[in-house]
Amino acid sequence: xxxxxxxxxxxxxxxxxxxxxxxxxxxxxxxxxxxxxxxxxxxxxxxxxxxxxxxxxxxxxxxxxxxxxxxxxxxxxxxxxxxxxxxxxxxxxxxxxxxxxxxxxxxxxxxxxxxxxxxxxxxxxxxxxxxxxxxxxxxxxxxxxxxxxxxxxxxxxxxxxxxxxxxxxxxxxxxxxxxxxxxxxxxxxxxxxxxxxxxxxxxxxxxxxxxxxxxxxxxxx
Amino acid sequence: xxxxxxxxxxxxxxxxxxxxxxxxxxxxxxxxxxxxxxxxxxxxxxxxxxxxxxxxxxxxxxxxxxxxxxxxxxxxxxxxxxxxxxxxxxxxxxxxxxxxxxxxxxxxxxxxxxxxxxxxxxxxxxxxxxxxxxxxxxxxxxxxxxxxxxxxxxxxxxxxxxxxxxxxxxxxxxxxxxxxxxxxxxxxxxxxxxxxxxxxxxxxxxxxxxxxxxxxxxxxxxxxxxxxxxxxxxxxxxxxxxxxxxxx
Numbered sequence: 001x002x003x004x005x006x007x008x009x010x011x012x013x014x015x016x017x018x019x020x021x022x023x024x025x026x027x028x029x030x031x032x033x034x035x036x037x038x039x040x041x042x043x044x045x046x047x048x049x050x051x052x053x054x055x056x057x058x059x060x061x062x063x064x065x066x067x068x069x070x071x072x073x074x075x076x077x078x079x080x081x082x083x084x085x086x087x088x089x090x091x092x093x094x095x096x097x098x099x100x101x102x103x104x105x106x107x108x109x110x111x112x113x114x115x116x117x118x119x120x121x122x123x124x125x126x127x128x129x130x131x132x133x134x135x136x137x138x139x140x141x142x143x144x145x146x147x148x149x150x151x152x153x154x155x156x157x158x159x160x161x162x163x164x165x166x167x168x169x170x171x172x173x174x175x176x177x178x179x180x181x182x183x184x185x186x187x188x189x190x191x192x193x194x195x196x197x198x199x200x201x202x203x204x205x206x207x208x209x210x211x212x213x214x215x216x217x218x219x220x221x
Numbered sequence: 222x223x224x225x226x227x228x229x230x231x232x233x234x235x236x237x238x239x240x241x242x243x244x245x246x247x248x249x250x251x252x253x254x255x256x257x258x259x260x261x262x263x264x265x266x267x268x269x270x271x272x273x274x275x276x277x278x279x280x281x282x283x284x285x286x287x288x289x290x291x292x293x294x295x296x297x298x299x300x301x302x303x304x305x306x307x308x309x310x311x312x313x314x315x316x317x318x319x320x321x322x323x324x325x326x327x328x329x330x331x332x333x334x335x336x337x338x339x340x341x342x343x344x345x346x347x348x349x350x351x352x353x354x355x356x357x358x359x360x361x362x363x364x365x366x367x368x369x370x371x372x373x374x375x376x377x378x379x380x381x382x383x384x385x386x387x388x389x390x391x392x393x394x395x396x397x398x399x400x401x402x403x404x405x406x407x408x409x410x411x412x413x414x415x416x417x418x419x420x421x422x423x424x425x426x427x428x429x430x431x432x433x434x435x436x437x438x439x440x441x442x443x444x445x446x447x448x449x450x451x452x453x454x455x456x457x458x459x460x461x462x463x464x465x466x467x468x469x
Contacts (some may be wrong), residue, residue, distance in 0.1 A: 003469055010397075010435045011462045013424055080435050084393035087326050087434030093227070093240055094319035097291025097392060100444035108437065155379040186463060188456030 018184035051145035118166035174203035285382030295386035323389035347427035349421035387442035393434030401454035
C-alpha cells in the first residue's frame with residue numbers, strides 16, 4: 001500500500017486524535033493541581049505560577065508542545081467530523097441516537113466547540129496579558145502578582161458563569177474522551193472496565209475542581 | 222393492531238425519494254415485522270399500487286439480508302435480533318412506525334428500502350480470507366492446536382453476518398465493527414497469522430476507499446449488532462493495524 005494512503009488511514013487519524021487527547025488529559029491534571037493551590041495558599045500559588053511562567057523548559061519547550069497538541073486535537077476533530085458527516089449524505093427522518101449511545105459520545109463536537117470558545121476567553125483573560133506583560137511591555141518579573149490577577153478575573157459573575165458552564169461541558173467531553181482514547185489505541189482488556197471508571201471519576205473530579213476554584217474566588221473575594 | 226407506517230419510498234437509485242404514509246389494520250402481535258410488511262404489500266398489490274421493496278432471505282436471523290431502520294434504530298427496538306426476528310408485539314396498537322433504509326454513502330439505495338451493501342463484499346475481497354492450497358494436500362485444520370480462548374473469540378467474531386446494522390446505527394456510518402470482526406476472526410487463529418499484515422492494511426484501506434466514516438467509539442454498533450459483536454474486535458483491529466503499519 002502507498003505510504004500516502006497509510007498516513008491518511010482512518011485508524012491512524014483516530015489513534016493520533018486519541019494520543020493528543022491523552023496528552024491534553026495529562027495537562028489538565030497538572031493545570032487543576034496548580035489552580036487548586038490558589039484556594040489553599042496564596043504564597044505557594046504565586047511561587048508555582050512564577051516558576052511556570054519563567055522556567056525556560058516550560059516556556060520554550062513544553063508550552064509550544066502543548067499549543068501544537070491543542071491545535072492538532074481541534075483541527076483533527078473538525079476534519080474527522082466533516083468526513084463523518086459526508087459518510088451519510090442523506091440523514092434519517094427518525095434517528096434515535098439516545099437508544100444506544102450516551103449524549104457525551106454523540107456530541108463531542110458540541111462540547112469541543114464550547115471548550116474552543118472557552119479557550120478563546122481564557123487566552124484573552126490570562127495568556128495575552130501574560131505575553132504582553134513579559135515580552136511586549138518587558139515589565140520586570142514580579143513573583144507576587146499571580147494570585148491578585150486570578151482573583152480579579154473572578155469578580156465578574158458573567159465570566160465566572162461562563163467558566164463554570166465551560167467546565168461542565170469539559171466534563172462531558174472527558175466522560176467519553178478518556179475511555180475512548182484508550183479504546184482507540186487498541187486497549188481493550190481486563191483493565192478496561194477499571195480504567196473506564198477512572199475516566200468517569202476524572203471527568204467529574206477535574207471539571208468539578210475547576211468549578212469549585214472559580215466559585216471560591218468569586219464568592220470569597 | 223392498527224398502525225400508521227411512514228415508509229421511505231424511492232423508485233430507483235436516481236430518484237429523490239421521500240416518506241409515504243400508510244395506515245394498516247389487522248396486524249397480529251405475533252407476526253414478524255417482515256410478515257407485517259407482507260400484509261401491507263398484499264394490500265398495495267390488490268389496489269394496483271407498487272409494493273414496498275425490502276431485502277429478506279432466510280427469515281431466521283442468520284443470513285444478514287434483512288435490513289431496515291425502524292423508529293430510529295437498526296433492526297428496530299429489540300436487541301440481539303435482525304428485522305426478520307423482530308415481532309409486532311414490540312409495538313403498541315396505534316403506534317406510528319418509521320421505516321427507512323440503512324443510510325450511508327457506502328450503502329446507496331437501490332429501491333425503497335433495499336440498499337447496495339456490496340462495499341462489504343469488496344472489503345472482504347481485499348483480505349477477509351486465508352490462502353490455502355486446495356489441490357488435495359490441504360492440512361486438516363484440526364491438526365493445528367488452537368488455545369480454547371482464542372478459538373472462542375475467533376468464533377464470536379466470525380458470528381458477524383455482515384448485515385450492516387453497525388454502519389446504519391453509527392452516527393458516523395463507520396464500518397469498523399464489521400471490519401474489526403473480520404480481521405479478528407483470522408488474526409486470532411494460527412492459519413490467519415501468515416497474511417495478517419497484508420490483510421489488515423488492505424481491508425482498512427478498502428474500507429476507507431468505500432467512504433465509510435471514522436469510528437468515535439460511541440458503542441452504538443455493539444448495542445445494535447444482532448450477533449453481539451464486541452467492541453473488543455475494533456481495539457484488536459487497531460492494534461493489528463498499528464503493528465502492520467510499523468512493519469510496512
